[in-house]
Amino acid sequence: MNRTRGHVRAGVLAAVSLAAAFLVSCTPGNGQPPAPSPDADHHNITVWTTETLPDRMAKLRVVIEDFTAATGIKADLVGVPPHRFNQVLTSSAASGDLPDVMTSLSLGQVQTIAAAKHIDYKTNAAIVQSLGEETWTARALELTRENGHQLAVPGSAWQQLLYYRKDLFAKAGLKAPRTYGDIIAAAKQLNSPELAGIVAANKTGQAFTQQSFEHIAQGNGCEMVDAKGRITFDSPQCVAALAFYRDLLKDYSRPGIQDIDSVRAAYFAGKAAMAIWPTHMLDELAGARVDARPGCPECSKDPLFLARNTGVAAGLQGPDGQRPAHFGEVISWTVTADSDTEPARRFVEYFLTDGYAEWLAIAPEERVPVRLGSAANPAEYAEAWMSIPVATGRTERFGSIYGKDVLATVLQGSGDLEHWGIVQGHGDLAGAAMNELPIANAVSDVAAGRAEPQAAATKAATSLRSILKSLK
Numbered sequence: 416m417n418r419t420r421g422h423v424r425a426g427v428l429a430a431v432s433l434a435a436a437f438l439v440s441c442t443p444g445n446g447q448p449p450a451p452s453p454d455a456d457h458h459n460i461t462v463w464t465t466e467t468l469p470d471r472m473a474k475l476r477v478v479i480e481d482f483t484a485a486t487g488i489k490a491d492l493v494g495v496p497p498h499r500f501n502q503v504l505t506s507s508a509a510s511g512d513l514p515d516v517m518t519s520l521s522l523g524q525v526q527t528i529a530a531a532k533h534i535d536y537k538t539n540a541a542i543v544q545s546l547g548e549e550t551w552t553a554r555a556l557e558l559t560r561e562n563g564h565q566l567a568v569p570g571s572a573w574q575q576l577l578y579y580r581k582d583l584f585a586k587a588g589l590k591a592p593r594t595y596g597d598i599i600a601a602a603k604q605l606n607s608p609e610l611a612g613i614v615a616a617n618k619t620g621q622a623f624t625q626q627s628f629e630h631i632a633q634g635n636g637c638e639m640v641d642a643k644g645r646i647t648f649d650s651p652q653c654v655a656a657l658a659f660y661r662d663l664l665k666d667y668s669r670p671g672i673q674d675i676d677s678v679r680a681a682y683f684a685g686k687a688a689m690a691i692w693p694t695h696m697l698d699e700l701a702g703a704r705v706d707a708r709p710g711c712p713e714c715s716k717d718p719l720f721l722a723r724n725t726g727v728a729a730g731l732q733g734p735d736g737q738r739p740a741h742f743g744e745v746i747s748w749t750v751t752a753d754s755d756t757e758p759a760r761r762f763v764e765y766f767l768t769d770g771y772a773e774w775l776a777i778a779p780e781e782r783v784p785v786r787l788g789s790a791a792n793p794a795e796y797a798e799a800w801m802s803i804p805v806a807t808g809r810t811e812r813f814g815s816i817y818g819k820d821v822l823a824t825v826l827q828g829s830g831d832l833e834h835w836g837i838v839q840g841h842g843d844l845a846g847a848a849m850n851e852l853p854i855a856n857a858v859s860d861v862a863a864g865r866a867e868p869q870a871a872a873t874k875a876a877t878s879l880r881s882i883l884k885s886l887k
Contacts, residue, residue, distance in 0.1 A: 526842025567747035612667030619859035635733025685711025703806030730831030853878035
């Protein structure tokens with residue numbers, strides 16, 4: 416941060432955030448961070464993080480302490496709760512108190528910072544180039560670029576997944592559910608009074624409902640908006656995706672309202688053959704949370720039964736889609752335009768090299784690496800992620816619980832990630848739509864039989880056009 420602007424005022428921000436710094440000289444071509452600079456100890460930078468849970472901030476501080484020991488650069492960690500991010504960004508920019516680095520940013524938050532012109536694109540691009548562009552998944556870089564600018568440096572991704580019972584699929588002779596046809600065939604064959612073919616969210620007014628539907632809809636080529644700013648949610652692809660989602664929940668699921676908790680509960684109880692949920696379930700399936708543990712009939716004798724008998728599908732393919740796709744989120748760092756560039760760069764590079772595995776381990780179910788390795792060892796960080804314990808205090812590691820098929824799907828899933836509005840350059844619309852949730856309401860209306868797919872899509876598209884108009 417520019418030293419003339421002082422530190423971020425504690426009264427403006429809540430809790431704590433991540434900070435540290437990086438040397439402006441080029442990183443060696445082997446993808447490793449530069450050696451400590453002998454005169455770096457005078458640097459002090461400020462970093463914001465949107466992860467404000469006390470345990471996560473404590474773990475972040477440990478990584479920052481290691482960074483300081485390696486470089487001599489100190490970092491002030493400032494937590495900015497996600498719901499206050501836009502407000503804090505605006506007020507801090509007005510008072511000249513922006514940080515050097517922002518971390519744990521969603522794609523929408525990156526778009527907000529970019530729109531306000533607070534990003535040092537050149538330094539972000541230099542970090543990617545110095546560590547090796549080929550070491551990132553191409554999709555993660557695409558989602559964090561716009562008009563040739565590197566808006567942020569991607570660190571990890573979480574994804575919506577289709578979880579399914581491998582044991583039940585194998586017994587029934589079913590293929591893994593990777594297409595609309597696979598999913599409907601499995602749901603139909605496995606559905607019974609005791610077992611739902613599939614469970615997925617349909618509750619009105621919830622972001623999780625939109626995300627669950629987006630996971631299905633992206634694979635059918637359904638987009639919320641196109642690159643020219645035209646709302647496309649009333650397209651044939653979106654109408655067909657709504658009809659498909661309705662049929663699944665009407666004919667092969669549990670009756671009534673389903674939300675984030677009930678979907679997980681049904682799958683954990685062994686009462687659903689498939690479920691749509693994010694990667695956050697991976698640790699819970701392994702019994703890492705006392706308040707959300709599998710309780711299937713077989714789980715009383717073998718607590719890991721469900722984890723070992725679960726498969727996942729990432730990118731899905733609908734009949735109108737051109738390629739497999741699914742919903743997900745990329746979490747990034749960005750160096751700000753007001754940064755002390757040299758230490759800020761060194762900070763981000765450290766967290767993507769020497770500190771990367773430790774940073775991923777803070778929440779591995781949410782932090783699937785999008786930089787799978789270094790130039791010297793292309794699988795280095797993927798292997799490190801698979802060896803992370805499923806939870807603090809547990810000895811079991813992801814690689815010992817889940818099969819290679821599951822872990823490979825998750826690691827490769829970021830290659831099929833989509834996020835409505837982001838690629839088209841309408842992150843502002845994506846954020847506003849998630850606040851007002853016209854798509855979630857359309858899904859709920861169709862699933863409950865209150866509206867036909869075409870009528871619901873048309874109503875949602877009208878709302879989206881109104882939202883888009885208000886943003887101009």
